[in-house]
Amino acid sequence: MKRILIDYKKLDHKAASKLIDSYPDGYGDDDIITFKKPNGEIIEAVEVHTDDTVYLVKISKSLSNFIANFEEIIEKELEKDMVPEAAVDFDTASFEENDLETESMDSEY
Numbered sequence: 001m002k003r004i005l006i007d008y009k010k011l012d013h014k015a016a017s018k019l020i021d022s023y024p025d026g027y028g029d030d031d032i033i034t035f036k037k038p039n040g041e042i043i044e045a046v047e048v049h050t051d052d053t054v055y056l057v058k059i060s061k062s063l064s065n066f067i068a069n070f071e072e073i074i075e076k077e078l079e080k081d082m083v084p085e086a087a088v089d090f091d092t093a094s095f096e097e098n099d100l101e102t103e104s105m106d107s108e109y
Helices: 013-022 061-068 070-081
Strands: 002-006 033-036 042-049 053-058
Touching: 013 042, 013 053, 013 070
Parallel strands: 002 053
Antiparallel strands: 033 042, 042 053
């Protein structure tokens, strides 16, 4: 199984969804993995497991905001991807008020 250190901004949609499913209320101290890179930099991350990969998602303030606002962010991305449907043209003159049949309100009971 591959282990990949990644910033949340580079996650694909499937892995990002898995991140949100794994930490719906955010992550806590027990969820954080801390390790040192060969250059001495200390990294904090949370794990996200997929079928073939374990992503170590770097922790940052923006990751917390991403988790908190995930649904809104995805909706905005989907709106960008949507193509507007073609408008249907019709002759409004053919829908004159006189053409509509209405029942009289003075019906006998």
